[in-house]
Structure formats: C-alpha cells, structure tokens
Amino acid sequence: ANMYRGVGLQTPRGSGTNGYIQSNKCFVRLRQPVRVQAKVQAKVDELQQGQIRVPREASVEIWEHHRKRHIELKLFLLEETLVQQGYTIAEIAQQRQAALKALQESSLCSNTPDNTHEQVAAKKERRIEILKDVLGLGNVKEGQAFDRELQAKRKQERILALQEKRSLTKERQKKKRKT
Numbered sequence: 001a002n003m004y005r006g007v008g009l010q011t012p013r014g015s016g017t018n019g020y021i022q023s024n025k026c027f028v029r030l031r032q033p034v035r036v037q038a039k040v041q042a043k044v045d046e047l048q049q050g051q052i053r054v055p056r057e058a059s060v061e062i063w064e065h066h067r068k069r070h071i072e073l074k075l076f077l078l079e080e081t082l083v084q085q086g087y088t089i090a091e092i093a094q095q096r097q098a099a100l101k102a103l104q105e106s107s108l109c110s111n112t113p114d115n116t117h118e119q120v121a122a123k124k125e126r127r128i129e130i131l132k133d134v135l136g137l138g139n140v141k142e143g144q145a146f147d148r149e150l151q152a153k154r155k156q157e158r159i160l161a162l163q164e165k166r167s168l169t170k171e172r173q174k175k176k177r178k179t
Contacts, residue, residue, distance in 0.1 A: 059121075071103045 012019030
C-alpha cells in the first residue's frame with residue numbers, strides 16, 4: 001500500500017505499474033486568478049447583502065425631504081424659544097405661520113443643494129460628464145461596441161478625418177515653404 005497523502009493506488013497489483021508516486025515538476029499552479037476570483041466574489045456577496053453602498057444619482061425626492069425637514073427643525077426651535085419667553089399658544093401659532101411662509105419662500109428660491117447627499121451626487125454627475133467629454137464618450141450607448149457594422153463605419157470616418165487633417169497640414173507646409 002503505497003499511498004502518499006491520499007494520492008496513488010491502494011495496491012499496485014494488476015495496474016501495470018510498480019506503484020511509485022512521482023510529483024509533476026513541470027506543473028505550474030495558478031494561484032493569483034483564484035485569489036482574484038475570490039475577491040470579486042466577496043465584493044459581489046457584500047453588494048448583495050447591502051454592505052457596500054452603490055453611488056446613486058441625486059434624487060429630487062430626497063432634496064425635497066431634506067428641505068422640508070430643515071424648515072420643520074427651524075420652526076421647532078422657534079417654538080421652543082417662544083415658549084421659554086412666555087408667549088401664549090395663539091401668539092406662537094401666529095408667529096409660526098409667518099415664519100413658515102418666510103422659510104418656504106426663501107428655500108424655494110435657493111435651488112442650490114446644501115446637503116451632503118446632494119452635493120456628493122451633483123459632483124459625481126459633473127465628474128462623469130467631464131470624463132465622458134474627455135474620453136469622447138458623449139453619445140455612446142450600451143451595446144454599440146458589439147455592433148460590427150457601426151464600428152466599421154466609425155473606423156472609416158476616423159480614417160477619413162485623419163487623411164483630411166494630414167492633407168491640411170501638408171498644404172500649410174507648402175504655403176510656408178513658398179513664403
């Protein structure tokens with residue numbers, strides 16, 4: 001019984017071998033792709049469990065909610081100070097209505113986001129637009145990279161544009177030589 005770490009035959013009898021186990025010295029183990037796959041799978045699992053926050057675009061509903069919440073907070077603080085100063089319930093209600101109207105008008109005029117969520121989302125959208133412009137991806141739609149006819153047409157357009165550019169530079173060089 002020449003078994004080594006669970007490798008080999010229970011008995012070499014009838015197998016046509018002597019049962020000697022040799023290691024394959026030429027076999028190369030690919031460890032890195034397995035690690036990368038494990039990391040990717042771990043990220044996918046985290047995403048599915050909701051542990052990773054996916055960046056979202058700014059939501060108008062969230063902006064509106066934060067605006068209303070901000071107004072209510074200011075009104076609550078106003079009521080607290082008026083109660084401490086000894087105003088009656090009717091006077092407090094009257095001042096609350098006036099303050100509510102003023103706050104709503106002032107917050108409607110300012111459309112600038114003053115919340116972290118809105119600022120981050122707006123900055124992210126601007127960065128994505130800038131990056132699209134820089135990379136020339138302004139009018140790219142999903143799946144166009146696999147449309148062979150479209151890609152061939154774009155390639156021809158790029159070749160023609162490059163030839164026109166070269167011809168213009170040659171004409172400029174000829175004009176410079178003449179003068």
